[in-house]
Amino acid sequence: MYRYDELDQAFVEERVAEFRDQTRRHLAGELPEDEFRPLRLRNGLYIQRHAPMLRIAIPYGLLRAPQLRKLAGLTRRYDRGYGHFTTRQNLQLNWPALADVPDILAELATVQMHAIQTSGNCVRNVTADHMAGIALEEIDDPRPYCEIVRQWATLHPEFTYLPRKFKIAITGSPEDRAASEVHDIGLRLKRGAGGELGFAVLVGGGLGRAPVIGALIREFLPLGDLLGYLEAILRVYNQYGRRDNIHKARIKVLVRSLGTARFRDEVEAEWHACRGSAPILTPADVERMRGFFRPPPYETLADRDVAAGREPRFAAWYRYNTRAHRVPGYRAVFVSLKAHGGNPGDATAQQMEAVADLAERVSFGLIRTTHNQNLLLADVPQNRLYEVWRELETEGLATPNIGTLTDLIACPGLDFCSLANAGTLGVAHDIQRHFDDLDYLYDLGNIEIKMSGCMNACGHHHVGHIGILGVDKHGEEWYQISLGGSANGFTALGEVIGPSVPKHEVAATIGRIVEVYRAVRAEGEPFIETLRRVGLGPFRAGAYALHPQAA
Amino acid sequence: MRYILRRREIVADDWAHLGEAVAGDAALIVPLTDLHTDAARWAAWRGRLGARLAPADRVEDLATDLPRLDLVAIEFPNAGDGRGYSQARLLRTRLGFSGELRALGAGVRQDQVFLLARCGFDAIELAPGQDLEAARRALTRYSVAYQPGVAGVTPGRQRFLAP
Numbered sequence: 001m002y003r004y005d006e007l008d009q010a011f012v013e014e015r016v017a018e019f020r021d022q023t024r025r026h027l028a029g030e031l032p033e034d035e036f037r038p039l040r041l042r043n044g045l046y047i048q049r050h051a052p053m054l055r056i057a058i059p060y061g062l063l064r065a066p067q068l069r070k071l072a073g074l075t076r077r078y079d080r081g082y083g084h085f086t087t088r089q090n091l092q093l094n095w096p097a098l099a100d101v102p103d104i105l106a107e108l109a110t111v112q113m114h115a116i117q118t119s120g121n122c123v124r125n126v127t128a129d130h131m132a133g134i135a136l137e138e139i140d141d142p143r144p145y146c147e148i149v150r151q152w153a154t155l156h157p158e159f160t161y162l163p164r165k166f167k168i169a170i171t172g173s174p175e176d177r178a179a180s181e182v183h184d185i186g187l188r189l190k191r192g193a194g195g196e197l198g199f200a201v202l203v204g205g206g207l208g209r210a211p212v213i214g215a216l217i218r219e220f221l222p223l224g225d226l227l228g229y230l231e232a233i234l235r236v237y238n239q240y241g242r243r244d245n246i247h248k249a250r251i252k253v254l255v256r257s258l259g260t261a262r263f264r265d266e267v268e269a270e271w272h273a274c275r276g277s278a279p280i281l282t283p284a285d286v287e288r289m290r291g292f293f294r295p296p297p298y299e300t301l302a303d304r305d306v307a308a309g310r311e312p313r314f315a316a317w318y319r320y321n322t323r324a325h326r327v328p329g330y331r332a333v334f335v336s337l338k339a340h341g342g343n344p345g346d347a348t349a350q351q352m353e354a355v356a357d358l359a360e361r362v363s364f365g366l367i368r369t370t371h372n373q374n375l376l377l378a379d380v381p382q383n384r385l386y387e388v389w390r391e392l393e394t395e396g397l398a399t400p401n402i403g404t405l406t407d408l409i410a411c412p413g414l415d416f417c418s419l420a421n422a423g424t425l426g427v428a429h430d431i432q433r434h435f436d437d438l439d440y441l442y443d444l445g446n447i448e449i450k451m452s453g454c455m456n457a458c459g460h461h462h463v464g465h466i467g468i469l470g471v472d473k474h475g476e477e478w479y480q481i482s483l484g485g486s487a488n489g490f491t492a493l494g495e496v497i498g499p500s501v502p503k504h505e506v507a508a509t510i511g512r513i514v515e516v517y518r519a520v521r522a523e524g525e526p527f528i529e530t531l532r533r534v535g536l537g538p539f540r541a542g543a544y545a546l547h548p549q550a551a
Numbered sequence: 552m553r554y555i556l557r558r559r560e561i562v563a564d565d566w567a568h569l570g571e572a573v574a575g576d577a578a579l580i581v582p583l584t585d586l587h588t589d590a591a592r593w594a595a596w597r598g599r600l601g602a603r604l605a606p607a608d609r610v611e612d613l614a615t616d617l618p619r620l621d622l623v624a625i626e627f628p629n630a631g632d633g634r635g636y637s638q639a640r641l642l643r644t645r646l647g648f649s650g651e652l653r654a655l656g657a658g659v660r661q662d663q664v665f666l667l668a669r670c671g672f673d674a675i676e677l678a679p680g681q682d683l684e685a686a687r688r689a690l691t692r693y694s695v696a697y698q699p700g701v702a703g704v705t706p707g708r709q710r711f712l713a714p
Contacts, residue, residue, distance in 0.1 A: 007708050014693045022662065038631055039662055056660045121631065149698045151710060157669035160639050161633025238637045243606075277644040279699055 001062050001366060002147045002292045004112040010156070012109040016115060019043045020102035027099060041124055041258070042160070044115025045101055048418050054093045054101060055118040056108065058551050060128035060146040060170075061089035061369040065356040068367050070111045072333035072352035079466035081351070082136045085337060085345040087126050087409055087460055088167070089369040090118055116154060121162045121249075123153035123234075127169045129177040130370040131482045133293060134326050134378050140189045140197055142172035144289040145226065148281065152227050159234045164249035167235070169418070170199075179371065181205045181214045181491040182463060185233060190220065198222045203233060203263070204255030207457035211493050212252045217264040223286055225271075236263070261532030296364040296379055301329020306385050316438065317389050317400040321337055323382075329382055333363075335375035335392060336399040336407070340432035344410045345373030345426050347397075354395045362388055373409055374402065404445040406432050406513070409460060413453030413470065414477070418452035422470025422477035427451065427506050435508035444514055447527045448486070463487035466510060467494040479506045483539055484531050497540045509543050516542035552681055555653070556664070556675040559690055561683050564676070566601060566622060566653075574598075580653075581622050583608050586616060592620075601651070606634040610641045622651040624676070627658030636670045643671035643701045661686040665693060671701035 006010075007545040022039050032403040044055040056071065063071075071091055075083045078100050084092040096104060098372040108114055118125055126146045133141045149168060159166075160454070171178040172189040180186025186202035199221045205214025217391030219228050231250075238259075242248045255263045271278075275336075280404030305531050307315040335355055337345050345348045347355075355375055359367045370376055375397075380388055392398035408431060411417065411471040428451065435441055461467035467482035485494030501509050514527070516539050521530045531539065553564040562588045567573040569581045578599035586593055586602050593600060602613055602624030614625065623642060625635040635654065642648040653674035654667045664675050664686050677686055 007697075007710065011693065011697075011707075012696045014695070018692055035630065035660065114563045154697050155666070155693075156698055157696075157700065158636045159633070160666055161631055161636065235637050235640075239634055243632060243634075273645060277699075308624075400685075 001064065004060075004196050008112070008151075011114070012114050012116075015155075016102060016105045017049075019105060022035040023098070023102050036292055038120060038161075040101075041120035042117055043101075043105065044118035045098075046119060046418075048094070048416055052101065053416070054096045054104060054115060055086070056093070056115045057118045057125050058089050058090045058091060058113075058369050059150050060132070060143050061130055061371075062124055062143065063367045063369065064111075065360045065365045065367065066357070067111045067113055068352050068356040070107065070113070072349040072356070074104055075352075076349045081350075082176070082251050082348045084343070084347055084412060085347065085373050085375070087371055087373060087411075087458060088125055089130075089371060090125055091369070092412070094412070101243045104228055114122065119164075119165070120151050121164050121292055122160050123156065123162075123166045123168065124545060126150050127178055127183075127371065128152070129171050129173055130368050130376050131293065131323070131332065131378075132172060134330075134332055135173045135175070135177075136324060136326055137175065138173045138326075139191060141290070141293050142170040142187075142189060143179070143293045144286065145187070145189075145199075145223075146170050147292070148226065148285070149230065152230070152279065156234075158231075159238060162234070162238055163243045164246070164251075166237075166251070168230075176488055176491070177371065179460075179463065179491070181489040182207055182211070182460075182487060183214065186214050187226075187229070191509060192220050192222070196222065199226065201229065201233075203267075204252040205491075206252045207252055207377075207460055207462050208250065208457045209247055209457075210252070211457070212256070213491050213493070214252075215255055215260040215263075217260065219268060223515075224281050224283070226281055228275060228280060229267075231278050232267050232274060234268045235274070236270055238463050240266075272294045288453065289376050295327075296366075296448065297383065298327045298330065298379070301327075301381055301383070303328050306382050306383050309384065313400065317393075317398055318385065319396065320404065320442075321402045322385065325379070327379075329391070331380055331382055331385060333380045333385070333388060334370070334400055334402040335377065335378040335397045337397070338401055338407045338432075339396050339399045340401075340406060340436055341429060343412075344408055344428055347375070348538055351395050351397055355397065356387060358391055359382075360548070372402075372407060374407070380420075388436075400438065401441060403446050404441045405444055405449055405466075405510075406435050406441060408449035408451060409464070410451040411453050411458035413451075415455060417458075420470065421455075421472035422453050422479065423503070424451050424453045424459065424468075424470060427468065427470075427479065427503060430504070430507040431510060434511055440551045444517070445526050447514065449510070450456065450485070451496075460487065461485075462493045463491065464494060466513065471500055473500070477503045479503065481509060481513075481543065483504075483536055484528070486528055495536060497536055497543055499544075512545060513539050513543050553676070556677070556683060556687055556690075557651070559687060561687060567601075568603070577661075578621070580622060583613060587612075601653075603655075604635075604638055606632050606638075608638070610638050610646060611647055613645055617646060617648055618634055620650060620673075621646075622653060623648060624653040624655050625672075627654060627656040627663070629656075630658040630660060632658060636666065639667070639670040639672055640701055662691045664689050669696065669698075669700040 201218040202214035368376040410424040414420040451468040452459035463485040482494035576598040581603040655676035
């Protein structure tokens with residue numbers, strides 16, 4: 001993975017010094033809150049319901065073991081001994097003290113980490129496929145390009161005060177695990193007519209209040225023009241994106257108001273006009289960056305049947321929590337942060353340290369965070385899987401539910417977030433309790449539940465097979481349920497099935513929805529395909545069948 | 552007397568804004584709309600002339616005036632409105648403006664000057680009450696940058712150079 005050179009290290013240290021000075025001025029009363037706010041946001045610091053919240057960047061979800069250990073130590077020293085992994089592959093601390101934040105950032109800088117641009121109206125953490133570099137069907141590893149974009153976007157002099165936040169995702173596989181179609185810019189690696197690498201460029205996707213699937217504005221962009229083209233898009237947006245209404249300030253609104261064709265023409269014209277002064281990536285730049293992401297030194301191993309003769313719980317874990325690997329004899333192992341009874345995406349300091357230790361022993365010392373709020377050990381030899389399972393089991397990290405209904409995504413909700421209208425954690429716990437029978441879960445197969453506590457959609461509810469959106473009704477928490485969304489390869493936005501339901505009814509309503517599925521599915525047919533085949537009608541009827549108090 | 556930051560020096564401002572009392576040959580900064588609506592008056596102006604752009608103004612609309620202008624001032628009504636950064640960059644790189652490029656407005660404070668300078672501003676008129684000396688120091692807050700700059704403050708090391 002990428003290692004800082006002197007330039008990167010000097011930069012993060014100078015950034016810490018700058019924020020230390022800004023925090024000092026703020027606490028001394030020299031920098032009022034309205035002036036401090038955009039500065040602290042660009043260093044990852046929100047003021048939340050209970051305390052400040054610090055969002056630490058994990059660029060494209062990749063961590064070295066000492067970095068994860070550092071994060072664990074920070075949660076112990078400055079927080080309450082746990083952290084929350086987010087859908088954008090970052091880590092949030094819920095309880096730091098404002099005066100401590102410069103020290104936290106200084107500690108992060110000692111392990112080549114930071115919290116720069118994890119919030120605020122600027123280019124955010126660039127996200128990628130968590131299977132990058134090991135997926136069987138991958139065209140090219142997206143991470144070198146993610147790192148190039150990360151560096152280019154860091155304190156970009158022209159684009160640090162955009163109309164609104166700006167999210168970029170890069171995928172290297174046809175199966176789009178990075179959800180590139182619901183980002184401000186989605187980049188999809190592909191090969192051109194002569195076999196050369198480049199990107200398809202999508203713009204204006206996003207969730208939030210008005211969910212939109214991104215529009216393709218360029219079929220093929222050569223690698224060398226990546227940064228020049230991004231600058232052209234950002235310059236058009238920076239000048240013409242709306243700034244009068246926060247709810248209309250995302251680039252998707254600009255794309256929609258101009259129309260895709262005219263937006264594309266503006267970008268192309270800008271791109272051609274600025275080519276003489278735009279940064280270009282030379283093949284040497286690209287090659288240098290690719291050098292950081294070369295495959296680790298795999299051993300020559302053969303695939304083996306590791307589940308044979310083992311206990312059923314291990315076999316279930318193997319089946320659900322591990323994935324095929326490009327290299328024979330290896331598997332990718334999910335570390336489930338979806339224990340029943342826990343908060344989705346939360347990990348304690350002890351769990352983080354255990355995963356860091358395991359990574360050093362069996363997975364080349366690297367850990368990935370996933371968009372689904374789990375961790376991943378990407379390169380585990382199959383002959384170590386049983387040992388890995390036992391350790392994860394001891395730490396409560398082996399719930400064999402990846403890809404099942406209880407591997408659900410949830411934002412922190414009303415318990416932490418000052419934007420939320422309704423809680424998500426209590427509902428998640430209800431769902432986990434309702435679906436605690438693993439055999440029943442396995443019978444249901446792949447069902448993705450995504451839940452947000454408000455329409456900002458941090459929990460990506462629009463693209464859940466089952467989406468749950470918390471709403472406030474006269475001070476009470478109610479939940480709107482949608483069906484049919486998806487984000488992997490075939491992006492679709494779910495449709496709300498009917499009136500919202502009260503908190504205590506959410507799990508039972510989902511129970512009735514999946515019972516409809518069990519009744520009407522064809523042999524071997526996954527939930528989302530049954531939904532697409534039979535439509536919402538039967539689900540709508542079933543969901544409310546026993547539910548007189550829905551309003 | 553107003554003081555500004557010009558390159559890395561604190562200097563007395565030798566320009567006036569339209570509306571401030573000045574002699575007929577003063578160096579004067581005039582909003583773009585006034586410049587165009589009262590073109591004859593400014594064509595006859597004996598002193599040096601500067602134009603002032605609001606965030607929504609298009610720099611292209613200034614193209615024909617540039618040969619007559621010694622200064623362009625770009626307004627930042629608040630720190631969050633970043634349109635002026637693109638205006639500055641376009642003026643320097645696309646329209647080739649080499650006169651004084653000045654940032655002004657309530658959004659111009661010490662925490663913005665590093666970015667402003669990297670986009671081609673060589674003069675900073677801080678928001679009222681802001682500390683010029685602190686702003687001068689902030690120009691050299693970073694010794695490195697990832698992107699090519701336009702002019703002004705160029706840190707020692709940068710990555711992804713222009714062709």
